[in-house]
Amino acid sequence: MQTLKSKRAASPQSEPQSSLGTRLFATRQLSSDLATPLGPEDMVVQATDDASPTKWHLAHVTWFFETFVLSKFAPGYRVFDERFGFCFNSYYESQGARHPRQKRGLLTRPTVEEVLAYRAHVDGALADLFAGGDGIEPEAARLIEIGINHEQQHQELLLTDILALFAANPLRPAYRQPGPRAVGRAAPRRGPLWLDFPGGVHHVGHDGRGFAWDNEGPRHEALIHPFRLADRLVTNGEWLEFIADGGYRNALLWLADGWATVTREGWDAPCYWENIDGAWLSMTLEGRLAPDPSAPVAHVSYFEADAFARWAGKRLPTEFEWEVAAADLSVAGNDLSTGALRPLPADGDGAADCPRQMFGDVWEWTQSAYLPYPGYRAPEGAIGEYNGKFMVSQQVLRGGSCATPPGHIRPTYRNFFYPHQRWQFTGLRLAADVSP
């Protein structure tokens, strides 16, 4: 498993342009690679209102480079097709009218082939930009860096949206055939180890060295109360106990909105779990498989994570507790680079007194609402619409997942979803108060 922390040292400002270009084209290539196992039919359909088609992801990230980089910084750039702006703008109100989000799956045209031509056209122009003798302007470099990170986010979504699509197909097709599984792995000890952290005023948020999203700053002081954190994620095995104990049937464990969702939707297990003749199976990118009891549970909503924590007599960590615990760790784990495409059991026995599985595997729900940090102001311009306008009614998740591209995650990274959503690789780690 690759340690990615070294990558963080380099910032787009300081790195040579060749490095920026290398990362750009590697990122562009990865998107295409991720689509390789898919047929054109797979790439056009929208599984749910939350998900987007593969083709749309591939085109949208390309539109981003065309609109915010090439049209502004590449002299003489010819827009590939003027109509694509309407088709592939996601939500930038400042960029004009756009195709409705929930109807992205109707866009059978442009075809996959045309979208790939669009990608090639834009990649060519980006290559020209880098090949120019004058170097990349700093503002262009800044936007390219954003474009890289933006495309990485859509790489993760591409995978989770394909999983949603294949899970809705009665044939339950696999994105990839399952490889050999580790055999003989022991189920985890009953219960995690607990790591204590002292309270006090900590600095949280991104310090501005290297790339970060606007919502990770400004870096500021926060008062943390002493807390305790599990050294590993909650497992499928533990979740099966929760189910067996009637966790999905006991209203008193749930937030009111959560209970309403459970009863309305008939939830009785994580998303993609099916009970076949008394045994639970879970739909994965490798098809339908029995959940590994020692692997982290995934595809649970905030409502479920919160109810599980209450059932366990614990709670979820706040986002700052998580960040404090993660601050000094190497940013390494089971991310997309491992190729596992699923959360894996924690390595080792946890005796090292250091939290495991902090990066990769599953995004970890925190009890923190997604809100602006003190002093936060959304940037001016279209890019300013990126994060700030979602700061209500959602919860923060930390740490990345098995579908997060390497180099994309940081200790200060804030992901956010609505409390009912569960089609992402979302899981949880328990926390607890420390009595003074």
Place this chain on the structure above:
Amino acid sequence: MQTLKSKRAASPQSEPQSSLGTRLFATRQLSSDLATPLGPEDMVVQATDDASPTKWHLAHVTWFFETFVLSKFAPGYRVFDERFGFCFNSYYESQGARHPRQKRGLLTRPTVEEVLAYRAHVDGALADLFAGGDGIEPEAARLIEIGINHEQQHQELLLTDILALFAANPLRPAYRQPGPRAVGRAAPRRGPLWLDFPGGVHHVGHDGRGFAWDNEGPRHEALIHPFRLADRLVTNGEWLEFIADGGYRNALLWLADGWATVTREGWDAPCYWENIDGAWLSMTLEGRLAPDPSAPVAHVSYFEADAFARWAGKRLPTEFEWEVAAADLSVAGNDLSTGALRPLPADGDGAADCPRQMFGDVWEWTQSAYLPYPGYRAPEGAIGEYNGKFMVSQQVLRGGSCATPPGHIRPTYRNFFYPHQRWQFTGLRLAADVSP
């Protein structure tokens, strides 16, 4: 324009098996041909809950032959894929559980290629059946005939569903590039000619010679009151007058359910019409074009047809009035065989004192509700679910459309849709009472 009436003379019982086989394989071939202009992306997506993907149509009609013919009459037939029954059953409750209708567009697998292989497999087995020395059993022949007619219905749906899909695409792609249009065709005289028909007891319904759907019989006597029928369909030009006169804004012209639909949906023109800078354009299988004032209006609901008739001081015909007027006509017109793919202006000047445009062009809304004929009983078995269970809340349409395959239509043919639906090629012909 081909006269198709001669085809009606032959019935599956009387025709040589070679003829049945010829029609079967020609029908199978036509379905594939209709899909030729489409890419795999176009063939997988479901435009609306009413529509189905092209791939689904291609597979469903194949499943019909596999399930009702080959599995019963082809010794040793091997089902292509046991899982396809779940995927491609439409609504036959007796055939077990099935994929939900409104989620057909999620079936990216089986792929188009696999569906074509499925078609080839079934076609091969059907060919073997015909090649057998023993001939086709009468019951098998009967079911093959049903299968042919069933596939023809889905050919029409394939085209209307693709139109719905392309109309929802901001690029407004064309199924086919528009050919040269007749130039210099005069707009029709203002108003149709009116043809009078006497009242009396008439025989209506199918007489059992040749193929017909169960809902066309039993043939029976019906009392018709004297009536008057327009010799041609209502035109786009007349519809533009209706719009200009505020037809969509005058509640008193509308049925109560119709007015509720108009206000809820914001209807102000037929389906697929858009007002671009003051001019109406209509989405067609040849892309977005200005409506031809002399061509029949299409894509109007029963609510609109009824309101137009009231505005015009007329009414819609009953299905039996229409059938009496059509009974002695040659079953010929602008159906799929002309290749026009759109309704055409009426030929000639109408002086022949004979209704024109009765077959093809557009399905004609009648004021008759879709109900069983006296003595009707749904057939036993799965095929019995075909027509009878829809006999409530729908209106009868007559005459076929420009998307109806040749040989499929008859004077006794009863099509039926809900009064709000308008994605089919649906139009109208006016009728009036004759004062005694």
Place this chain on the structure above:
Amino acid sequence: MQTLKSKRAASPQSEPQSSLGTRLFATRQLSSDLATPLGPEDMVVQATDDASPTKWHLAHVTWFFETFVLSKFAPGYRVFDERFGFCFNSYYESQGARHPRQKRGLLTRPTVEEVLAYRAHVDGALADLFAGGDGIEPEAARLIEIGINHEQQHQELLLTDILALFAANPLRPAYRQPGPRAVGRAAPRRGPLWLDFPGGVHHVGHDGRGFAWDNEGPRHEALIHPFRLADRLVTNGEWLEFIADGGYRNALLWLADGWATVTREGWDAPCYWENIDGAWLSMTLEGRLAPDPSAPVAHVSYFEADAFARWAGKRLPTEFEWEVAAADLSVAGNDLSTGALRPLPADGDGAADCPRQMFGDVWEWTQSAYLPYPGYRAPEGAIGEYNGKFMVSQQVLRGGSCATPPGHIRPTYRNFFYPHQRWQFTGLRLAADVSP
């Protein structure tokens, strides 16, 4: 049980004005009487979108007289409150904007007291009109007659809407305390007697002598095929057999729209039936009671009636079959005048070879869609909106119910509801074809 047929002989044209006035004020009084058992709270709430509050009924029928009679024919009439038109117009588009139907229950003001004052004001003005020396103008008399019949329709709705309200109350309050029930009444013979009727051309529709709604005419000839009619209504006992035989679980018995409704709504019995510890109870105007096996089943939808008939190997009659069978009968039965407020077992043993329970007890679903008769034209003016604009997607019911005011029903009377509706006293009588 009172025989009401004699009343039909008199028409508003021919009867002395004193008689018209007598009927008018008796009708006005009956509405008030029906509200007597209700408290002000009961009178303001709207149980469902289909139902209206008692207070709204009392005010709306009054608004009808004020708007269509007094404002036009009573010189110097002062409108009680100009704002009531907005509040109490039901659906007359020509009479301007109005309070939305589904929000009638929000009208806590005007209060019940104010509505009663409104009624008194209008009744006073109507009395003045009759007291005037000049007599009532024929057009005014015609509109008063319509107003009487209109108010009678709302009397029936007042009762069914109160039943809907009380059925939704966990206390299951009774509109009236149950009186003593007939004891020792034998359950009906197993199955009805069957009465044969010859086919032929019959006159149907109202002949214009005496009052009728516009939708009952024009009288015209209709061809009836020989048929057979049950001499009594389907009973609760028979319905219990249908339930016990899995009638609500067998998709093949149902129209497709009906089956979709059954599964979506979870229907397993008629409306207002509850299974308490294995026994069925039915909510009635006298509270929750065990259904009488020999009494007619009520509160079934068209979907259920149709499925029952199919289960029984029979069918529903057409509206003209029913009318032919009813044409020569005395218009008498268990209507509102009997005070039973519930359908009653058929009198006698049915040996008289004459259909029983044709009037009163329950409205009988027919297999006829609600459509205009040949030559029908909606009247001009606001009253013209009364019936014609509902002529789509509904089914005709015949014969009146236990909540129909005496004198309101006729052999030609056409009631109509959507096939899913069942809060009225709706039931069924079986019919069958006669093999030639």
Place this chain on the structure above:
Amino acid sequence: MQTLKSKRAASPQSEPQSSLGTRLFATRQLSSDLATPLGPEDMVVQATDDASPTKWHLAHVTWFFETFVLSKFAPGYRVFDERFGFCFNSYYESQGARHPRQKRGLLTRPTVEEVLAYRAHVDGALADLFAGGDGIEPEAARLIEIGINHEQQHQELLLTDILALFAANPLRPAYRQPGPRAVGRAAPRRGPLWLDFPGGVHHVGHDGRGFAWDNEGPRHEALIHPFRLADRLVTNGEWLEFIADGGYRNALLWLADGWATVTREGWDAPCYWENIDGAWLSMTLEGRLAPDPSAPVAHVSYFEADAFARWAGKRLPTEFEWEVAAADLSVAGNDLSTGALRPLPADGDGAADCPRQMFGDVWEWTQSAYLPYPGYRAPEGAIGEYNGKFMVSQQVLRGGSCATPPGHIRPTYRNFFYPHQRWQFTGLRLAADVSP
């Protein structure tokens, strides 16, 4: 205007029982008094899913005393009606099944009269409890105190729910006739004064002396960054500028969820505002009146408050900023005790360098999500369902309103609503960062 702070000194533990009883019966009386202007019709109807009928409020708070106090602490207490638990339980899952929230308006029975009898029965039993020689047990006293505060919350809801009901009535009835308005009051200076507050670690949350809800604690340390707070609430006059400047039409001012709500609901002004012939009128408890430009704006959602703040180049305060600013103030203001029933312009000229309108007038939206405080645990038992289970997706509001009963509010009080809700008296005060 009454200063209420002195009341806070007394806690239920320390105050004599006579004082607890005095407050209890005064509270019980106030509920009845608030219902006095209403007729029985007004008291039964539910205006929206969010609102409840007056009668339901009166009964529910009574059920609370019966269930949690009398049934446990009053020996021999006879439950008034066993069926009322089902009717009047709000959301206590632990107390068993209950009538669905959105159908409370169907409960025309028990009648208002019966509910008043229920109140009298429970009041009598409570009086007996106080009259007993043994004094009130501490646990009973604790629950009575909760019951008092619970009833006070429903007093505020009773008023806001009646406003919602009357606003939906086309007659726009007034709960109370408007009294004389202060004349000659100058519009406020353009813009508020800004008060600076230093940062640092502050104690927030309730200290346990006197009554508080569980969600106000535990008291804990929080790090506050330096901030600036407006000395008064945002006014109607300022809101009219926001409207005039296109605030409701500029997507870039809004949170994404907010903009979706604006477009879906067609919002163009605060709730209850109507534009009549170009002038804004606002529905109030005194009927429809022109908004006072110098009075605080009310009935705005969090989405609107947030958009306004962004438009103004400011932000909303956090709940702790608000609490720090309020900590040392006298808890006095325009609450229910002033009888104004509407937000009033700020007193004085603001020169006192002290925030005005902190208590009463309108609940102030904060940018803080409603979440548990560090160390919070929901209490055991039914009362434990009171606050904790709503801690997701809602925003905190502070300070009380013109409908908040005197004695109910505190600096630590946390109210909470969903960001789209606006039927309460909700407004805002601006805050800003202080540059270091």
